[in-house]
Amino acid sequence: MIHYQNQREASLLQRSTERLDIDLLVLPDTNLILIASVIEPLRGANRIAGSELYRWRLLTPDGAPVPTTSAIAIPAEGSFKATAEETPLFVLASYNWRCSATPALKMQLSQAARHRPIIAGIESGTWLLAEASLLDGLRATVHWEDYEDFALAYPEVGAVKDRFVIDGKRLTTSGSLPTVDLMLEVIRQRQGYSLALEVSRLFRYEQPSFHVDEPLSAASAGLRMHDPRVTQAVRLMEEHIEQPLVLARLARRVGISARHLQDLFQQSIGAPPHVHYLALRLNAARRKVIETTASFADIAAATGFNSASAFARSYRASFSESPSETRRRLRRRITPT
Known part of the structure; x- marks a missing residue:
């Protein structure tokens, strides 16, 4: 569920090529997976994009390493203080x-809410935000x-049963995998559907059957496609x-x-299908741009574009740079054919 109160408050979730810094306030007994x-979707976005789109800083209440539920202490880069920071704050618990x-x-x-443009409650972090009257x-x-208890404890908050919610300057999630969903949504809003789709391939939400010989396709591995007809359609897209x-x-x-x-x-x-299909083709094209020395005309033809110019326009609209700019920027990763 996504609910924007107004464009200004949601400005950090609009299209941008600027780096986004995020502070993570990690509380004791937080799950490592949370x-x-x-972090991992942001790291994946940086790696795939070949640039630092996101940077994060781990904070704890007192600046000391914080114990997790796995008995592994997470080192902090500083203590959380109510300074005039204008960096988004994610509260993890x-x-x-x-x-x-x-x-x-x-x-x-x-x-902090007076200065921070966005504050997020990640899993039980939502309770902390409610306790501070920020929701x-x-x-x-x-x-x-926790839904029933939360709704009773904070009647002034509109509790909903969604994976994540964006309401103005506040973001909340209902667990670890829903948090991945939220981070993919942030990436989609800022860098577009194509990059978010590529990042989603790094995560596998559904366990394939032990009796199925064919593995999940690369593009569908990170998507929660509960309807087999959508799964079949995506496979057909990948094959064509x-x-x-x-x-x-x-x-x-x-x-x-x-x-x-x-x-x-x-x-x-x-x-919609056409957006997903175009993202699959553009991501396939981008891999060829980075990993091969094929001409852009050949890449355009291999990924279903009628001309190199049509390919270049779609590519720039999706990745905010031309194919030649991507190749120059990431030329160290190009392998000879």
Whole structure:
């Protein structure tokens, strides 16, 4: 669920090529996987883009290493202070969050909200934001096990059962994998669907059957496609990169109408078929730009574009640079053919 109150408040989630710095306030007894759910999508975006799109800093309440539920201490780069920082703040918590909800920390969070453009409650971090009255009058989500208790404890907050919620300057998530969803949404909003799709390939949400010989396809590995018709359509897209199928034929191969397929895509992955298909083709093209010395005309033809100029326009619109700029910037990664 995404809910924007106004464009100004959501400005950090708009298209940008500028680096985004994020402060992570990690509280004791946080899950390692929750920390990774925030950091790893950002790291993946940096690696795939070949540039530092995101930078993060780990903070703790007192600046000391913080113990996690795995008994592994996470070193801090500093202590959290209510200074006039204008960096987005993510508050991460899993268990025993009440031990950290001291009057001093709640006051610091309230003071930080005067300057921080965005404050996020990650999993149980939502409780901390509610305790500091930072979610009053807003929609927010929590872990499903805590939903009833949270709704009763904070009637002034619009508790909802969603994976993540963006309401104005506040972001909240309901668990580790929903946090990955949120970070992919941040990447999609800032750098576009193509990069978010490539980053999603780094994560596998669904465990394939032990009896299935064919592994998940590369592009669908990171997507939670619960409808087999969407999965089948994506496989067909992957098999027809050079000669793309029109929507009507794609739907016919799946056995449903074009309109029904569009609805299923929107419900399943949050994007219409043509957007997903174009992202698959552009990502395939970008890999060829980086990993080969093929001409851009050949790359355009191999990824279903009618001309090199049409390819270049779509490429720039998606990646905010031309194919030649990508190749020059990442020429150290090009392998001879």
